[in-house]
Amino acid sequence: MTEISLEVNGRPTKLDLPDNTLLIHALRDHLRLTGAHLGCDTSQCGACTVHVDGKAVKSCAMLAVQADGCSVTTIEGLAKEGEPLHPMQQAFHDNHGLQCGFCTPGMVMVGLDIARRHGKPDPATVREELEGNLCRCTGYQNIIASIVEGASKMEGRP
Incomplete structure (x- = not known):
């Protein structure tokens, strides 16, 4: 121990x-x-x-x-109870970047990392960066749109 x-x-x-x-x-x-x-x-x-x-x-x-x-x-840890969602979480909600939701927490967290490293990434960058994160339900289009939108609304927020 x-x-x-x-x-x-x-x-x-x-x-x-x-x-x-x-x-x-x-x-x-x-x-x-x-x-x-x-x-x-x-x-x-x-x-x-x-x-x-x-x-x-x-x-x-x-x-x-x-x-x-x-x-x-x-x-x-992204949004405390009673607070608004983090911009990346809100973007996943707004763009329906989920279906069953199992992969969603990991996708949100990797989306934040993509935004940290690339600022406001384009869809091609997000698509490439998502390699290694799997979703069994979607065609990824809504996940990519969510990350692009979330990154654009972060304004220096972690």
């Missing part, structure tokens, strides 16, 4: 975990933050994407101890 200290969605957190605990399991099983989904367990689908120190990470491929001392943001 190892004690780790994280900042999760802006809150200092300490966890005592077995060394082999994946970040996804620390978030879901120990902190009850179930927005990130475990889809493939092999880092192929991206449903488990969270941000670690501001960068998109597939949390099924990272040990929790590797995040010791880091800041972790999950989908739950």
Whole structure:
């Protein structure tokens, strides 16, 4: 067992975990933050994407101890209850960038990372950057439109 200290969605957190605990399991099983989904367990689908120190990470491929001392943001950390949705979340809502919703948290989080790295990306850039994030329900058009619109409305917001 190892004690780790994280900042999760802006809150200092300490966890005592077995060394082999994946970040996804620390978030879901120990902190009850179930927005990130475990889809493939092999880092192929991206449903488990969270941000670690501001960068998109597939949390099924990272040990929790590797995040010791880091800041972790999950989908739950984007908009607090009672607040308006984050512009990227709102864009997914407005453009119906989801169907079943299973991949949506990971898509939103990778969309934020795309916006961070590319500013206001065009659809071709988003399409290329989405490689490694899978959706089994849509044709991706609404997801791409959501990310393009969300990025355009972020105005320097993380």
